[in-house]
Amino acid sequence: MAVVDPLIELRDVNKYYGQLHVLRDINLSVGRGEVVVVIGPSGSGKSTLCRTVNRLETIESGTITIDGEPLPEEGKGLARLRSEVGMVFQSFNLFAHRTVLDNVSLGPLKVRGRRRDEAERRSRELLDRVGLASQAAKYPAQLSGGQQQRVAIARALAMDPKVMLFDEPTSALDPEMINEVLEVMQQLARDGMTMVVVTHEMGFARSAANRVVFMADGRIVEDRTPEDFFTNPSSDRAKDFLSKIL
Numbered sequence: 288m289a290v291v292d293p294l295i296e297l298r299d300v301n302k303y304y305g306q307l308h309v310l311r312d313i314n315l316s317v318g319r320g321e322v323v324v325v326i327g328p329s330g331s332g333k334s335t336l337c338r339t340v341n342r343l344e345t346i347e348s349g350t351i352t353i354d355g356e357p358l359p360e361e362g363k364g365l366a367r368l369r370s371e372v373g374m375v376f377q378s379f380n381l382f383a384h385r386t387v388l389d390n391v392s393l394g395p396l397k398v399r400g401r402r403r404d405e406a407e408r409r410s411r412e413l414l415d416r417v418g419l420a421s422q423a424a425k426y427p428a429q430l431s432g433g434q435q436q437r438v439a440i441a442r443a444l445a446m447d448p449k450v451m452l453f454d455e456p457t458s459a460l461d462p463e464m465i466n467e468v469l470e471v472m473q474q475l476a477r478d479g480m481t482m483v484v485v486t487h488e489m490g491f492a493r494s495a496a497n498r499v500v501f502m503a504d505g506r507i508v509e510d511r512t513p514e515d516f517f518t519n520p521s522s523d524r525a526k527d528f529l530s531k532i533l
């Protein structure tokens with residue numbers, strides 16, 4: 288879909304793993320403050336798409352720009368860009384031997400060169416925002432999965448990203464913990480954060496997404512508003528997918 292003020296823009300992006308053509312002619316714009324939910328069958332390229340946006344993966348052709356700047360190949364530019372694109376994965380990847388507070392403040396301290404008191408003050412604010420102000424001194428293993436994922440979100444936010452990418456952030460969680468994470472994400476969306484969210488949580492897609500992007504076999508098959516997509520999917524692939532999950 289055409290977007291007025293794109294923060295992320297992918298044009299004709301193609302990626303291969305060896306012979307496997309995983310991203311095929313991807314064109315995607317994400318506007319400032321927009322929430323784009325990406326859905327599709329397993330193996331359709333959703334994670335690869337996320338990973339190309341912060342250059343964890345190289346691409347064979349096409350262009351990716353973030354806030355008007357082409358993705359740098361390597362070096363300082365790349366490190367800066369990565370710090371502007373926050374990423375939250377299915378597995379939380381917290382530092383096990385660091386406290387919750389340290390997990391959130393290490394990035395700003397090491398990468399951004401902030402002063403410790405400043406970094407910790409801001410980290411406490413972010414922990415408060417994700418509902419974990421009282422857990423700052425604990426270690427990750429002392430928290431539930433839902434709490435750990437909220438720490439991971441606070442940690443990503445601590446770098447002041449322009450955009451947040453979520454790759455199935457609730458898929459590894461016990462059912463009773465899914466909502467506490469989705470609620471934090473809903474609030475972020477309401478606060479105006481630009482977000483790309485890969486998820487199977489269709490309730491979240493309906494209520495938080497400005498657009499739903501449906502992928503199959505490395506292609507974007509549909510890119511529509513949630514109302515349109517859920518009431519009137521136009522492709523057989525999307526109809527088939529929805530019939531299996533709804």
Ligand code: ADP
Nearest residue numbers: 304307309327328329330331332333334335336
């Ligand atoms: P999704 O997230 O939609 O399930 P992925 O982006 O993880 O899909 O994977 C897309 C395709 O690329 C799949 O066929 C997967 O097996 C393959 N793939 C993913 N990562 C690698 C890799 N590092 N090396 C080779 N093939 C990969």
Ligand code: MG
Nearest residue numbers: 333334335455
């Ligand atoms: Mg995936």
